[in-house]
Amino acid sequence: MRTTTRGLTLLLLTGFLAMCAGALPASAHSRLLSISPADGAALPASPTEVVLTFNEPIDPQFVTVRITDSEGGNVVGQDATAEGAKVTLPISDPIAAGNYSVLYRVVSADSHPISGSTKFTIAGNPQAPPATTGTASGAATPTPSASSSVASPPVASAATGDTTAAPEGEDPGSTPMWVWFIVFAALVAAIGATFYAVRRDESQH
Incomplete structure (x- = not known):
């Protein structure tokens, strides 16, 4: 369970950093x-x-x-x-x-x-x-x-x-900030759904 939670947290942080990296070049123009x-x-x-x-x-x-x-x-x-x-x-x-x-x-x-x-x-x-x-x-x-x-x-x-x-x-040529927020929200939702499914499977065993 701890390993799964750590993996999901790492995935969430990676997605957040990717969003920030993509948004920075647009704001620097x-x-x-x-x-x-x-x-x-x-x-x-x-x-x-x-x-x-x-x-x-x-x-x-x-x-x-x-x-x-x-x-x-x-x-x-x-x-x-x-x-x-x-x-x-x-x-x-x-x-x-x-x-x-x-x-x-x-x-x-x-x-x-x-x-x-x-x-x-x-x-x-x-x-x-x-x-x-x-x-x-x-x-x-x-x-x-x-x-x-x-x-x-x-x-x-x-x-x-x-x-x-x-x-x-x-x-x-730049991507609007709202697009990155939508992508990040979708990523969080996907991680949350995965985390819920993992917990449900573990509770059934």
């Missing part, structure tokens, strides 16, 4: 902490810059931030720059009233790609010139920084929107 203008913000006038703050330093060689209009055209000609964990896209020419998306694609210092998108609206800015698109047809044209000649990971819309905090909240 780089992510967006905040963005200004915030996701869904309604602004009275054109912003002068877009600032993204991450939880880890960003590699300045792989930084792309674009602002696109409702037709997908790029409306800002400047390149974004990275300093530590902060990425800044300056907006020198005011943007006209309308709905816009911020598309970002960066790589952290530990080579982890981060991408996503947020939205904001400019309620009115009569002095601003009409928004210009990146091409005559209005198709989106990426404007990566001069140093980001290497192909970057594709832009993906933010699932939670990691959003003023983490539009990219969860890394697409």
Whole structure:
């Protein structure tokens, strides 16, 4: 009986440690902490810059931030720059009233790609010139920084929107924590059922 109990306890501890080991890499991934203008913000006038703050330093060689209009055209000609964990896209020419998306694609210092998108609206800015698109047809044209000649990971819309905090909240390749809790609960239930069956068999002999 003691041997059986010890074996079940060891199995339970092993399952718990495996769950923790699987959850740690997901929580260690780089992510967006905040963005200004915030996701869904309604602004009275054109912003002068877009600032993204991450939880880890960003590699300045792989930084792309674009602002696109409702037709997908790029409306800002400047390149974004990275300093530590902060990425800044300056907006020198005011943007006209309308709905816009911020598309970002960066790589952290530990080579982890981060991408996503947020939205904001400019309620009115009569002095601003009409928004210009990146091409005559209005198709989106990426404007990566001069140093980001290497192909970057594709832009993906933010699932939670990691959003003023983490539009990219969860890394697409990581397993959500709730999945690990379900697995652990199932493991505990299986061990409990096995322990009950062993005790019942021993009591019948």
